[in-house]
Amino acid sequence: MRRRWRSWSRARRVLTAVTLAVVLLVVAPLASYAVSLRLQYAGEPSARTRNQDALWLGHAWVDGRKTTTDVAALAQQLKGTGIRDLYVHTGPLEHDGSLPLAKVSPKAKWFVDAIHAAAPDFRVQAWLGDVVQPGKNPGMNLDDPGVRQRVVASAKAVLEQGFQGIHYDFEPVRSGSQGYLDVLDETRALGTTLSVAAAQIDPLWYLHLVPIEKWWSQDYFAQVARRVNQIAVMSYDTAMPLESLYGGYVAKQTKLALEVTPPTTDLLMGLPAYWENNPAHWGNAETVSAAVRGARLGLGTSTRQNFGLALYVDFAATPANWAAYRDGWCVSP
Template identity: 35%
Template sequence: MWARHQWVGQAHTDAEYRAYGTLLRENRITDVYFHAGPVEADGTVPPALYPNAAKLVAAMRTYAPGVRMQAYLGQIREVSGHGIIQLNDPAVREQILKTDQIFLDLGFDGIHYDFEPIYPDDKAFLELLDQTRRLTEPRGKLLSLALEQKTLLDASQPFYKALLPRAGKYHYPPRPTADFLRKVADRADQVAIMTYDVSLPTESLAGWHYARHTEWTLRLIGDRTTVFMGVPTYRPNMDWAEDLTVALRGVRRGIDALDRPPAKPWGVGVYADWTTNPSEWASYRANWLPRESAKVGG
């Protein structure tokens, strides 16, 4: 589950921590990506943004033991003069690693990256993953990341790139190809696919979207890394058909289409804690939890 910044940025009472821990346990959430950024252009995060991080970690150790807490760090990539952070600058990547170290020292169980957009020829992003893995792995910590859903047809990417070059604010779709997704999976402990925001007008189409991307993704990388398929707990603009129930049913259809379960753990990623109301948590438990084993993530 992706969690809002206020957990690291603001003070909370013991009762609030206790209630949050109960929510995580009741819904069998295995990993929480606590927003700890955004990362500045130079790769730093000002300490004033996370004064409550250490207290959060200590409280969750008490009230949600076993739940992995990860520092969620991200920023808009600079592309063709637009965006904020230059990942292809080695000095910026080095500073990001120092920022990672700060959060690991505070007690977080891992680092979760959400840099956007990421294109399938992004060597700088792969290098950042390699560098981060060398930091996290010896410490027994996790490296996870959020990534857009796979392109529908890999062969279409060169045509999109030619027709929609990276000029101005418009670019060809930043969707991973199968090859790029495998490269990412080989470098990360967890990959969370941002399958939401599909903007489809009917439940059948939205469900098909979740089913197909779940099947494709798990076939591609389910034996390489833990996969979470992102599901929304909000209603997109224009009241499209996508919602939590539609997404969960679609994910389950995608799983059922597999010849066998993936070798690595898999599950859904709830986006987000600040948009999920009690009725949606009830829907999550009814549509997801009963058939899942303890191996499956939240």
């Protein structure tokens, strides 16, 4: 073999060495990772809803497009589910942190009053957010104290409309961002329920170092979770090409999050109740049923009660999405 190797041209030796390196450093680890995800998806889950679930609601509920008839229909649709929290899109915030509330969400108070009249047990949180620097430019600079001060002022303004909490969705937040932690600390001073939509946890312990701001380290996730009342993992847009791999990925994310989320913080896993088909989100793979099953497998036999699932998003969810959520999570076998 050594004699044959020496007889090859230098170009052929280099190409062979590069090919072997790719196989050993890229292909083999990815294949191993895929097998591990498929194994995460094996088994028969037993966990069911703890009645701590949530639903992201679009902007139509606060800008005048919805009526009391729509509110009554929403309340009826949510009966028999485990949904307790509603994250209502009340922003978006301006890049400087301000919110022209009367212009952007003129019916915010109307919706809060209407849903409480129809279904008083729901907790209604104002969903606020923006794209953030350095991942998005132009975008919000959370390292700027003035910007954070206006964000907190915006949160205070929506609370005066009757909302019972603030739900932040800033994207993409870089793992380790101090500005993000600071705005959470500063918002807590309002004394209200604080929840966040969180990035996925690095499943391989080094992906968060790649400058694409897709994953947080598990340690950074824990730092965020300690500062909030609820943390909802955006466990979709994973680039998983098969339903079994996606379900295994959600199971893994659930386990990683459970390891570091304080017992006093509610943990929710996001469900992709919408259709997209692109390299980041394979529509036939990222299904509600796979996410529900993956989360149940990840939860295992844990007796943790403050755990739930969060559906994204109401205006895109189909009857099939709702059935997958109800049958897989809410209905006892």
